[in-house]
Amino acid sequence: MANIQVHDKVFEPYLNAEEIQEKIVAIADTLNRDYQHKKPLFIAILNGAFMFASDLFKCINIEAEICFIKLASYKGTKSSGQVITAIGLDTDLVGRHLVVLEDIVDTGKTLDAFLPQLRNQQPASLTIAALLQKPDALLYPLEVQYVGFKIPDKFVVGYGLDYNGLGRNIDRIYKLVE
16 A cells, blocks of 8 residues: 545545444444444544444344434544534433444543533433544543444544545545655
């Protein structure tokens, strides 16, 4: 795999498509076991989590539903510090088992702002599944119950993750060359 350029930045290969798919199958197997007979509602956070949510949901073999919400806090390669909600959640959550799907959890600001909104709707349970987590970047108290890969605090693109709108369509993950 060669380096790629997205806008003005160069990225090097980090996680290949096979590694990503293997991890997704493992997460799905655990979710299928943990949520058997609970009919969970998966809430995928757009835009970044769309590929992870799609591939994960194909491996979910229990009764389950999925919906999408758009939250954003990134501009360029840094978090803007403000969480913007663009598309709301229109499903009744009272008594539901919720699994929030994220592409990446880094500072935790987006989820720290969003999770109280979910908890206010009195779900039976609330967990987080993320393809990527940057433990060293976490600034908010947040527990991610299902994690694909724990990665260093480096900027990454591909597999749904973008740099100023580009790179989401790449089937693997690349990290910024510094």
